[in-house]
Amino acid sequence: MGILFEDGNFALFRAGFLQTVGLSALSALLALLIGTLLAAFRVSPVPALRAFGTVWVNVFRNTPLTLLFFAVAFGLPRLDVHFSSFVFAVLALGLYTASFVCEVLRSGINTVPLGQAEAARSLGMNFGQTLGLIVLPQAARSVLGPMSSVFIALPRNSAVAGAFSVSELFSTQQTLTERGYNIFAIFFWLAAAYLFISTVVAVLFRLLENRLAVAR
């Protein structure tokens, strides 16, 4: 178990851990932005935008994440799109997670009592105001539970990025395995790291839920 504190492994591990956290945080932000936008598209009065949202969500929810990474890592450079592999990873993870965020938000919109939107409309609010000021804030509060499982899954999914030359925890695992350390010792520390991350996310959402719970 002591392998973490030998031969500068700790620096490697810490770098991987921080990269995993950074990658997850940035893609979570991107996913929230695009996911909210997509959810708005999917309930908007404009049929073309509804169709766009539906197709997007169905395509991305049914694409394996590995395939998405493959497409981004091998496809985009051939179209003369050159970013660092970190940016590519944020894009792939963010776009993938956005479709799940969208679906969660949309199911939340369904739980907001009809009277809320009706009241907003009878005050003369238009679609953007009704959705943005009245319905979405309430929807977001009521779906914090399902949303937390989306964002607990995100750091786990980010492990795939390690296989596409982002140096995060999975590539730490690869490096340590190549150096010939005991697999189980490596696995123990990685498991600890991931359990730590998912616990922190879960606790954050628990706090948010307590703060924002709607009495209904």
Place this chain on the structure above:
Amino acid sequence: MSASTSTVLYDAPGPRARARYRAFGLLSVLGIAGLLWYAYDSLAGAGQFTAAMWDPFQYTAVQQRIVDGLLNTLTAFGLAAGFSLVLGALLAAGRLSDHRPVRAVATAIVQFFRAMPLLIMIFALYHSVFTTSPLWALVTGLTLYNGAVQAEIIRSGVNAVPRGQGEAAYALGMRKTQVLFTILVPQAVRSMLPTIIGQLVVTLKDTSLGFLITYTELLYAGKLIASNTSTPAGYPYIPVTIVMSVIYIGMCLALTALAKWIEARGRRGANRRTTVAA
């Protein structure tokens, strides 16, 4: 898409609103068309639609490789799906047990495997236990993770069966096991089937992680095709990606459609009880 929400969010459009929606619609259609055209143009500009790029798909060897990859993917999926359902049922029974130690062990197993990244597990399994067989590393990893998730789905289904069902069975003199397996589980499976199939879609998607431990499933076959066939226009990475995406998305959509069909069918029948997913 439920009609009720989409209409309650905005008024029935009058003439001016209708004109405005039409303008927005036109703008967004133009925007989407522009995006699609940009994607097409940059693909075509990079020579991705030349005949030479797509020629490899006419070779029998390449076609054979895709079919083999597909079969390997389906093998891994079939094994993992079967084992994960069995493991899920066992773990669910464990979590519903009356004995506290059994419950504690099952809970610990479920929580641990749900929290671990699948890739980390598969990689560790590949390098420790199944060094010669990436298939079994993949299947074991998938089984452990999806089994834990299926256990939670089945458990929440069993908990959602009305109490009267179990009580009536006990009143008839059935034993614990009989009540669970002849009364509760069949009803739970019926109401949770769409969610269970939804998780099977995740299992199918995750078989592509085999790519990273050099199991020759569909994506790995694609990589081999792309890196081994040098066409005059370059290596066909993008055509291969397009073909693989179509196959994967097609398979997943088919499974999703099955889940939706079963859900609609269940809602139509007399047994209209629906439960919330875990």
